Amino acid sequence: MTPVAAVDQTPDGDARQSPVARFRVTQDQRRVLYAIAAAIVLFAVGGLIRPGFASMESVEAVLTVACFVGIVAAGQTFVILIGGIDLSVPWTLNAGAILMMASAASSNGRMPLALALTLGMGAVVGLCNGVGIAIFGVPAVVMTLAMNGMLEGLTLGLSGGLTCPTCAAYAPSLLQAVAHGTIVGIPAILWLWIAIILIASFVLSFTTFGRGAYAIGNNARASLLAGVHVTRTTIVLYALSGAFSSLAGIMLLGFGGQASLGIGDPYLFQSIAAAVIGGVYIAGGRGHYIGAAAGAVSLVALVSVLMALNMPEYGRSITYGVIILLLLLLYGRESSEG
């Protein structure tokens, strides 16, 4: 074999001669960059269509809406990384918003307790998912689908179809103030999201726990043999997903003032789409949360552009589907031998 000096083997195995090998990014990183580029292009296109779309306030509004999708997508990314999926997002989110509203009963004093209760509820829901999947071997699709149904029934039943005495309450004024407030000119919920992005990326990339999650997604059996706590990691990640869904519910409640039935429904498909647009591989083991976050921004920017075009609902739905398909064909493809 002749030695080839300039060939640089990337982890993905695509060997290629490159004079700028130093600046080379891996395929996974490239997908994150694509998602960020897509968001920027969408803002530019929006700005061309409607002057002011790319203005500071408008970008801020898009980012704020993207924040809800992004936080749900954090949990979704975690479970997709280990080869799972969380279909219980809609009603975990909805139950979270209603539980927060009903338990806080418009009072700021009861807010800490209500917060703990709601986040705890989300975590317990996720915990049950994780236990069913990791210990009892129920397929993730079935377990989380059933959990979504159970939560829907419990939420509707226990709140009497949102007619319970405290169901007419408003979000505590403090929560509303936080949701609408700004810190150093940037909305408070964006700060929260930035913090989540930093922490999630750090945990996934630089801790044993996070690397274990990638290992499980690539090969659960091999990682078990290599000493990864597969069961524990799986349960914790599902619990986190539940907690993130309920957190998004709390924030939506703070943002909108009141919870309603069905507010969680759009977030299932959007969270999966955001993760995939951001380069998270749906079969697990690859991807970064920062990509999913960029995916959430692209998705919301896309919807905003379509709305700026005054496109009717059906047109938005079709265009949305077509663009996601194009993105998938662009970089969601599997290698032909896989």
Next chain:
Amino acid sequence: MSDAAVAMRRSRWSHGLAQNVGFALALVLLVSSIVVYCAIYFIAQRRLPGGFEVTTTVNNTMPLVFAGVGQAIVVITRGIDLSIGGVIDLTNAIAALYLGDSLPSMVVCSLCVLLVGAACGLFNGLLIAYGRVQPILVTLATLAIFQGLAIRVLPSPGGQVPPEFTAMFANMNAPVSLIYILLLIGFWFCFRRTSLGVGLYAIGNDEQAAQAHAVNVIRTRIAAYVLGGVFAAIAGLFMAASATAGDATTGNGYTLRSIVAVVLGGVNLFGGRGSPIGAVVGAFVSAMIVNILFFAQIDPLYQSFFEGLFLVVAVLATGGIGRFMRARA
């Protein structure tokens, strides 16, 4: 008969049972849910359910039966079709808008509706087989497209279905629709022996091995999604017949409900095991659960709680008993 022959026959029986344990359990589930339903009905009404109850249950379950069969065919190839709800929306809307009163018009229009379903499935299949994108993602995106098209066709609930069409597919007086289930079973028993039918199971079990045994993986996969689309279109026709009008959003729930029917029917979500007939049984099981909850006077608000709980318990039980049977066999 010699002891050896008896032993062999018994082992073949238990082997067959172990191989089809999902389907056998689905049947057990169906029988026990019917028994429970009759008991609860008797307690509430002081008589056994009669022809009217059977007819309404059958008519209301037909769309789910066909949606479940479509989903099962795709799931057997280790895929999943989330766009089924969208195809039902679209075909239901088209049927309600264009079905005419005369027989030729009904036939032509129904065939066109089936073609639309096939086209939707073909679109999915081409993207999945040639585009090499994961089925769950492709069908998630096409779901949005088909739903959008459905709303474009029928912006608000309406349209009209001729009474003759309703009499044929959702007869109020007798459970005529059971004929279609018999036809379906007949179709499947012929189809699963064709090379295409065998290919579905082959690529669901091991795609590379199937390829090595000269199964055309790409064509088989596309065919699975086309069949899924056609069956979803049939579900849309049945829904139009029983509702006597169209609504471009009622199909949405069928994506998840078809998966529930498939799982209750003992079809393995990881492909290669189970049959669409199981999904038919699963569809009736989920219909019986709704009936039981209704006559047990459980607050309808709690309905999805019990459905979800039942799904988990059923899957756990199936898994546990299946492992036990296979360990014995």
